[in-house]
Amino acid sequence: MSYKRSFLMEERLADNRQRILKAARALVAEGGFNHASIAAVAASAGMSAGAIYRYFPSKSALFVEVLTSAIDHEIAILQAIVQGEGDVTARLRACVESFANRALEGPYLAYAFIAEPAEQEVDEARLLGRIRFGEVFKSLLIEGIEKREFPAQSIDIGAACIVGAFTEALVRPIAPRAKRDGRAELVEGIVAFCLRAVGAKIF
Amino acid sequence: MSYKRSFLMEERLADNRQRILKAARALVAEGGFNHASIAAVAASAGMSAGAIYRYFPSKSALFVEVLTSAIDHEIAILQAIVQGEGDVTARLRACVESFANRALEGPYLAYAFIAEPAEQEVDEARLLGRIRFGEVFKSLLIEGIEKREFPAQSIDIGAACIVGAFTEALVRPIAPRAKRDGRAELVEGIVAFCLRAVGAKIF
Amino acid sequence: MSYKRSFLMEERLADNRQRILKAARALVAEGGFNHASIAAVAASAGMSAGAIYRYFPSKSALFVEVLTSAIDHEIAILQAIVQGEGDVTARLRACVESFANRALEGPYLAYAFIAEPAEQEVDEARLLGRIRFGEVFKSLLIEGIEKREFPAQSIDIGAACIVGAFTEALVRPIAPRAKRDGRAELVEGIVAFCLRAVGAKIF
Amino acid sequence: MSYKRSFLMEERLADNRQRILKAARALVAEGGFNHASIAAVAASAGMSAGAIYRYFPSKSALFVEVLTSAIDHEIAILQAIVQGEGDVTARLRACVESFANRALEGPYLAYAFIAEPAEQEVDEARLLGRIRFGEVFKSLLIEGIEKREFPAQSIDIGAACIVGAFTEALVRPIAPRAKRDGRAELVEGIVAFCLRAVGAKIF
DNA sequence: CATGAATGAGAATTCATTCAT
DNA sequence: TATGAATGAATTCTCATTCAT
Structure with a gap:
């Protein structure tokens, strides 16, 4: 050879x-x-x-990888933002904006992320993905509370709620056969919701 | 006859x-x-x-109705709360608590509500259900802003975010094969998140 | 109904x-x-x-039943002979004759009986069938030794050998696409072999 | 070149x-x-x-040769014994002992020898192998009868029965997932059966 | 000549839907 | 009108065989 x-x-x-x-x-x-x-x-x-x-090796394995790799990619981007410059509020905003914009651009990820799959193995990968997404926001919440940017609050629940909030707000626009308009306002609305929710001071 | x-x-x-x-x-x-x-x-x-x-007429039609009727039932309960007594903040809290408690009690509805079903027709019914859930919270948001309990904010987006937030925070606990503990704190955490997010004054 | x-x-x-x-x-x-x-x-x-x-419920289950029912039928016939009249030698002869004649008539049983199947479950059924066939001859051997028709000998091994002997002698004639001739002499030869093998006195 | x-x-x-x-x-x-x-x-x-x-040229051809060559090897060993020293009874005993011991040592040959293979061509090779095994014992039987060690008897049938007898008695011990114990008694039992069956005088 | 990726023809199994009774 | 046996198309997966490199 x-x-x-x-x-x-x-x-x-x-x-x-x-x-x-x-x-x-x-x-x-x-x-x-x-x-x-x-x-x-x-x-x-x-x-x-x-x-x-x-x-x-199997259909399950293929779709687990489809899901996992998409989530990996997304999480890498978010983590780069989290470890970047700026105050926590700014980075939280950047995370949500970044995810939302990409979701609206290429809708598949967020859609698959929410979808319940047929195969048990894929299902587990999806749940794991949600948890991993939550971790990203958890680290931001912890830092924000430490630095007094955010008030004391339940971290696990808050992280899950953030993921759910922007995910859901994107579901309709990104669903198959749906129109996507007013992107800027949509993203800004989601960001505002999340920042208020964590008690960021700018509001 | x-x-x-x-x-x-x-x-x-x-x-x-x-x-x-x-x-x-x-x-x-x-x-x-x-x-x-x-x-x-x-x-x-x-x-x-x-x-x-x-x-x-078909399996799809049956499951569309299963989903729709479950959502109808849920929405009727929430609407009764919305049209009930108390300030908007209290009713928003009651809505979230009510839904969360039922989801944790009988997890199937919330799970199916989030789940991506096999058939396209069921999928569409699910999307419609999410929208209708949003409407409930939209009416609360409108009233809350009118009565100055909440600051001005994007109503459609806020409603969707609320639905997404408590949905997601419930996903893990209600997923098949998951343990359900600390229910009271969970529910309270979700409520707190949502109230902060809409700018309710108590916080 | x-x-x-x-x-x-x-x-x-x-x-x-x-x-x-x-x-x-x-x-x-x-x-x-x-x-x-x-x-x-x-x-x-x-x-x-x-x-x-x-x-x-499955292909395996079907073929297990094919095998088992054929063996059941065969064993029922042999057991009727075993529990019938006559000295042990005569009944052993009758068993072998009976089996051989039916095998030559409808060759499928003996063939399937020897065949190694693909499925593990069928394989196990086949092994069990062989054992059950052995049991029939074991009971004859025990009785024969008790009644001094046969000398003392290893019963388990003898039973297995008898099954193998007449089975093998039938394999060629009953194999797919093989000629079957001289049936009477064949059967008599097999019977003679088996009777000598157990030490029956007539020889 | x-x-x-x-x-x-x-x-x-x-x-x-x-x-x-x-x-x-x-x-x-x-x-x-x-x-x-x-x-x-x-x-x-x-x-x-x-x-x-x-x-x-094909998978079938390969496995036909696998089977054939294994049988060739086995037959060569038996033929060496047949053409060796000693009276016919001793050589018959040696043949059975030799085959049985090797089968119990490395069970695959005997198992494949009995097994029904997937391919029709392999099936035919297996049948041919059984016939060739029979030939070995046929020659012993002929010699034994000539030398008055054994009584007159059907040679073809006897040879086949011998092959079947020791084969069958080995099936259970050599089957996959089966225990192999009491080898010496097993082999001796088989030998005894065969010697009685051909009418060898020692018994 | 050797390689091993790709093919393609099946294999068992499942299940929504139909239709004779 | 209700039944549930039967259909048939679709599913995932396997593997002997071929052929471009």
């Missing part, structure tokens, strides 16, 4: 893997997990159904 | 319809939408699978 | 069940367990593949 | 062929024919799946 051969090979394999994930993601965004059968994913990725199984 | 006969007939038909809905609801509560096959619903309702189709 | 309706219904259901078993048995006899897919059984029984699952 | 090159080539090819057979044999021994997919054989032989097809 020459170097070049191996290199091209690996690249193609990685390509296929990504193509499958992308196709699966797109199908989930379009019609939910149930719309994304293995056959549909394969067709959309331009390969046979059997080929999927060279890259993923 | 005499009047009486016809009357009894209709009554029986209505009875069967309710039996089916009840059975379907119970099965969804037990194991989610996927656990409730037509055969299972029929068996649980004490009738044949074919008989279901005398009352509902 | 009237009596007549119920009666006819049950009869038809029982009929179908038997038709499925018969079709499965025939396919196994023709081409072994692997030749008998659910689709093939269904086609051969004149029904859809899905219908099989109204009568049997 | 020089002579030497060609020679080495052929040697390597022969090597690969043996590696494949060895790997296939090992996999059959571990988990039966169904456990030995082409991919598994290839991986175990340290080559690609496609490469298998340079040496064997």
